[in-house]
Amino acid sequence: MNSGSNLEKVLRAGHFAFTGELGPPRGSDGEEVKKKAAHLKGMVDSVNITDNQTAMVRMSSWAASIILIGEGMEPNYQMVCRDRNRLAMQSDILGAYALGVRNMLCLSGDHQQFGDHPYAKGVFDIDSIQLIGMVKKMRDEGKFMGGDDIEVPPRMFIGAAANPFADPFEWRVHRLAKKIKAGVDFIQTQCIYNMEKFREWVKQANDMGLTEKVYILAGVTPMKSLGMARYMKNNVPGMDVPDDVIDRLKGAEKGKAAEEGIKMACEQIEEFKEMKGIAGVHLMAIEWEHRVPEIAERAGVLPRPVVE
Amino acid sequence: MIVAKRKPLDEIKELIKGYKKVLNVGCGTCVAVCLTGGEKEVGILNAELEMARKMDDDPIDIGASTVERQCDREFLEALDAVVGEYEAILSMACGAGIQFLAEKYPEIPVLPAVDTTFIGVNQDVGWYEERCRSCSSCILGLTGGVCPVTMCAKGLYNGPCGGTNQGNCEISKDQPCAWYMIYERLAGQGRLDCIQEISAPVEHKNQVPRSLIQPGYKKAEEEDA
Numbered sequence: 001m002n003s004g005s006n007l008e009k010v011l012r013a014g015h016f017a018f019t020g021e022l023g024p025p026r027g028s029d030g031e032e033v034k035k036k037a038a039h040l041k042g043m044v045d046s047v048n049i050t051d052n053q054t055a056m057v058r059m060s061s062w063a064a065s066i067i068l069i070g071e072g073m074e075p076n077y078q079m080v081c082r083d084r085n086r087l088a089m090q091s092d093i094l095g096a097y098a099l100g101v102r103n104m105l106c107l108s109g110d111h112q113q114f115g116d117h118p119y120a121k122g123v124f125d126i127d128s129i130q131l132i133g134m135v136k137k138m139r140d141e142g143k144f145m146g147g148d149d150i151e152v153p154p155r156m157f158i159g160a161a162a163n164p165f166a167d168p169f170e171w172r173v174h175r176l177a178k179k180i181k182a183g184v185d186f187i188q189t190q191c192i193y194n195m196e197k198f199r200e201w202v203k204q205a206n207d208m209g210l211t212e213k214v215y216i217l218a219g220v221t222p223m224k225s226l227g228m229a230r231y232m233k234n235n236v237p238g239m240d241v242p243d244d245v246i247d248r249l250k251g252a253e254k255g256k257a258a259e260e261g262i263k264m265a266c267e268q269i270e271e272f273k274e275m276k277g278i279a280g281v282h283l284m285a286i287e288w289e290h291r292v293p294e295i296a297e298r299a300g301v302l303p304r305p306v307v308e
Numbered sequence: 309m310i311v312a313k314r315k316p317l318d319e320i321k322e323l324i325k326g327y328k329k330v331l332n333v334g335c336g337t338c339v340a341v342c343l344t345g346g347e348k349e350v351g352i353l354n355a356e357l358e359m360a361r362k363m364d365d366d367p368i369d370i371g372a373s374t375v376e377r378q379c380d381r382e383f384l385e386a387l388d389a390v391v392g393e394y395e396a397i398l399s400m401a402c403g404a405g406i407q408f409l410a411e412k413y414p415e416i417p418v419l420p421a422v423d424t425t426f427i428g429v430n431q432d433v434g435w436y437e438e439r440c441r442s443c444s445s446c447i448l449g450l451t452g453g454v455c456p457v458t459m460c461a462k463g464l465y466n467g468p469c470g471g472t473n474q475g476n477c478e479i480s481k482d483q484p485c486a487w488y489m490i491y492e493r494l495a496g497q498g499r500l501d502c503i504q505e506i507s508a509p510v511e512h513k514n515q516v517p518r519s520l521i522q523p524g525y526k527k528a529e530e531e532d533a
Contacts, residue, residue, distance in 0.1 A: 082462070086509065108469045111461050113479050122462060129466040130509045145509060163470030168491045171468070178466060178506055190470055237471040237478035 002139065002185055003157040005102035006074045007046040009307035010280075011186065011215045016273055017280025018301040019076060019188070019217060020044035020292055022068070024059035033059070033067045039289040041073055043296040045304055046103055048188070048282070051078040055115025062096040069100045076159060077101045080109025085125035086134065086145055093135060097154030105159040105188065106131040129182045132160055136183030158183060162216075163190035164201035165240035173204040180213050187214055188282040191221040191232075192268065194240040202277045211277030218272045221284045222295060223249055223261035262295055269299040309429075310338040310402040311436045312345060312422040317356055323419045324357070324396060327368070331394040332357075332421065333387065333409060334374030335401035342436055345400030345422050347374040353400070353421060370398075378405025384412050391416060444513035450502045452493030459486035465507035 001008060010017050020040045025032040040047050047068060051061040065075035077096050079089060093104070108128045112120045126134065126145075134145045135158050142153040160179045164172050176187065192198045198218070205211050223229045226249045233241035245264070252260035265283075272278045281301070285292050296302050315323075324330050332350050340346025354370045361368040371394065375383040378401035387409075391397065396417045399406040403424040410418035426438035441458045447465070448455060457463050461479045468487030471478025477485045494500050521527065 108462055108464065110471070111479050113461070124462045124464065125512070126509045127462070127464045127466050128469070129506055133506065134509070161470060166468065166470050166472040167475055167485070167488055168468075168472075170495075171491050174500075174504065175466075175468070178504070182506055237473040 003102040003155045005046065005157045006307070007076065007103050008157040008185070010045045010305055013305065013307045015280075015305045015307070016301065017045050017215070017217055018043075018296065018299075018304065019046045019048060019280065019282045020289075021048040021050065021282070021284045021286075022064070022289065023050045023053055023287070024061060024064035026056065026058050028059065030067050033064050034071055036289045037068050037071045037073055039292050041071065042304060043292050043302065044283070045280075046074045046076045048076040048078055048105060048284075051080045051107070051109070052083060052115070053110070055082065055110050055112045055117070055120075057116060062092055062099075062101065065096060065101050066099050074103065075101055076103040076105055078105040078107060079131065080107045081124050081127055081131055082109030082112060082122050085123050089126075089131065090134070090138065090144055093138065093154050093156070094150075097156065102155070102157055103159060104135055104156045105161065106135060106184070107161055128160060129178055132158055132179060132182040132184050140183075157185050159186045159188060160184045161190065162187045163238050164192075164198055165190060165194060166238035169197070169201075172201060173208060173210070176205060176210055176214075177208065180210055184214055186217060186279075188217045189219040190238060191219045191284060193232075193245050194242050195268065195271070196242075197240060199275070202275060206277045215279035216277060217280040217282040218268070218275075218278050219282050219284060220265050220268055220272075221286060222265035222288070222291075223257070224288060225257045225261075226250055226252075229261075262291070262298065265295060266299045269301070309341050309427070310404075310424060311342045311426050311428045311438075312339045312400075312402050312424045314344055314349065314353070314400070314422050315420065317360065320353070320398070320419075320421050321357065321360055323421075324368070324398060327396040327417075329369045329371075329394045330357075330396045330398055331371040331373060331387075331391060332398040332400065333378065334372070335378040335399075335405050336374055336376045337379075339401055339405075339422065340374075341430070343434060345402075347372075350374055350400055353398075378402075379408055381408070381412070384409065387413075442514065443510075444518060445510065447507070450507075451490045452497065452499070452502070454486055454489045454493060456486045456490065459484075459489070465510060466503075 022036050049061045049065045052058055061078050065077045068075045106128050112122045135156050137143055139155050142150050162176050229246050229249050232239045249257050269281050272281055332354055334345050334347050334350035350372045354372055377383050391413055398419050398421045399409050400421045406420050427440040428436045428438045431437050443457050461477050472485045472488055475488045477483040
């Protein structure tokens with residue numbers, strides 16, 4: 001075991017993992033975290049706590065992670081390279097580990113231009129691949145990036161993202177290979193809508209033997225409305241929403257688009273359960289936490305396994 | 309070359325407020341080539357300032373002098389004979405030239421008339437684009453001659469990130485993705501192995517003021533010692 005986190009245990013035991021996501025509030029009310037978390041309790045193996053997502057200031061991801069632990073749940077602490085340098089990252093990792101965080105997701109981060117402080121200085125002292133390597137070195141060698149020994153090394157289950165849909169497609173599987181080489185334990189992908197392209201990417205990963213070295217969780221975000229689908233297609237960089245997805249939502253009865261979105265997500269999850277090389281699903285129900293129990297139920301992923 | 313952009317007239321006016329005699333010093337090298345701070349632009353700015361101050365009923369006596377390179381002590385000496393007549397100096401050189409001028413005449417306020425913008429290339433007449441951040445650790449040999457430090461909005465050494473959008477950067481549909489370009493260039497050259505290995509964390513060498521002494525040359529004080 002690398003960290004002994006629940007997510008790691010579930011994956012190592014060969015169960016189909018199911019993870020959720022929670023965006024910390026744009027304020028200092030811890031109750032809001034607890035309220036969102038309550039919807040996810042017992043529904044998922046671990047909850048991603050986003051780190052100033054879309055470059056908007058929010059409660060820090062480690063603090064919200066600690067609140068989640070207080071609720072008896074397991075966070076997957078997201079950390080982006082945009083907002084802190086290697087010193088701050090390592091000290092945050094030590095602190096988060098000391099307070100019980102056992103999973104980490106290493107990300108580059110959306111460019112600050114998207115957020116509420118567009119002229120902030122983007123740090124990017126290291127990138128996501130170098131961050132993976134840093135967390136691994138802290139865990140496996142017990143050393144800081146600078147080379148000094150760590151008194152009690154933090155032992156994280158190390159995650160990263162993969163976007164099979166961003167250009168150049170041919171390079172994406174090689175980028176996955178680089179993350180594995182850097183030491184990643186698990187991958188959560190970008191929201192998948194283009195199943196054909198995703199199947200192709202997973203096939204490439206299988207052919208290269210990569211899926212034997214890393215757990216891949218397929219990213220699923222149910223569409224809440226036709227408007228959301230159109231927005232994601234046209235405005236979210238690196239997102240691939242094919243026309244057939246738009247058409248299906250368009251074809252839904254009035255007021256039934258959300259229902260159709262959930263139905264589509266469940267169909268995807270069924271396919272991922274059978275897909276070679278896929279170890280689980282990461283459900284990103286954006287500002288839709290209260291629908292997670294229903295989605296989990298309908299996707300047939302309940303009850304969640306308990307692994308000792 | 310170093311590319312600079314002239315500051316707005318109002319900002320320059322504010323900087324030289326209260327001074328009746330000002331010398332505007334242009335630079336004949338980079339900023340002249342990019343049509344910002346050469347002899348011609350010094351003349352234009354002076355005419356604008358004279359007119360503006362006249363309309364404010366606060367006339368100014370503004371001199372003009374353009375040296376070959378403000379970043380070279382040898383060329384600055386030409387100003388020795390005239391600076392004493394002025395209360396302030398306006399400089400249209402890049403930030404390096406402005407500072408060198410201020411260092412040479414420490415008793416006189418030296419004020420910037422331009423914003424130094426980037427090290428770039430000439431795409432067409434009047435059209436310049438950034439290409440280099442002078443990071444002190446060039447990796448162009450590995451990246452197909454495309455600089456990710458400059459051209460990637462996140463300065464990633466192991467790109468592309470997940471925001472690449474039809475060959476463009478996530479920040480804008482008008483900004484090509486550096487790592488997409490790197491991939492295409494290296495693929496075309498059959499050199500993708502260059503980026504297959506992980507780039508280690510960078511030793512940032514631009515976090516302190518840098519200097520360079522070529523082999524065989526020494527600082528003046530070392531020679532005296």
